Amino acid sequence: MRKIIHSCESEYYFVRNVIWLFFALNFLVWFFLTKNIKPDLTITPVPPGKHLMKFFSMGDDSFIYRHFGYKIQMAGDDYGTTTPLKDYNYAKLQKWFLLLNEFDPISEYIPSLAGLYYSNSQNPLDNIYIVDYLISFAKRDPSRYWRWLTTASYLSAIKLKDMTRVEEASKLLLTTNEKVPLWAKTVGIFMMTKKDLCSSLNLIASLEQEQFELLATDKVFSGKSPEENIFVQIILNRITEIKKNPQAAQKCKVSKYKIDKYKEFIPTKKDGK
Known part of the structure; x- marks a missing residue:
């Protein structure tokens, strides 16, 4: 009987030690394989191609528009960090804005994000990308999206001191129909x-x-x-x-x-x- 008990105890300790050795080796392997892998802290990710985005959408363009719109809105503010707007890559942001509008050309979520949030960069020249995007978005239907043309005029005049862009946005407003408020039509001239x-x-x-x-x-x-x-x-x-x-x-x-x-x-x- 004692021999049986002793044999069982030996097997128990052997199995226990094997398990501990397995976990120790597993820890060491993963430690040395992953010690140089860091979290991706890229502030502004590179936008994927339109066809890849279309594949991700699985037929739901509205979902992919809002999903990636939210990710762009929160970009740079993860892992417990906050990022000044001047540190963002505005050329990449503009590509994201234009890409997402392909999936929902009517929604004003992305223009709002661009014109009201990202336009507050500490580097005024970043607004070149914002203004050009807003004009390209609004020119499809100036009578409907006139607000973004006035925003583009304001940013061009106040932050960029670029009257060429003010003129471009203002001409689109001046040639629209009577649905646009008169103050909006003449905002460029006043500036x-x-x-x-x-x-x-x-x-x-x-x-x-x-x-x-x-x-x-x-x-x-x-x-x-x-x-x-x-x-x-x-x-x-x-x-x-x-x-x-x-x-x-x-x-x-x-x-x-x-x-x-x-x-x-x-x-x-x-x-x-």
């Missing part, structure tokens, strides 16, 4: 300074006579009286500036006669009033 005479003149020259009449008689712009119309005063100031410098119209490639002809539509005070 122009005296140093940007050519850009403001080009915007004014792009107005059709019917649009000009609508702006020149708008009650919001006019205040107490039509002749005090803010928009009209801006145009008159531009006309005065260009007349002071006869070469300005030629330099800006805008006929001063096209600008001057709008004066007949500007409301003026009647004699004795």
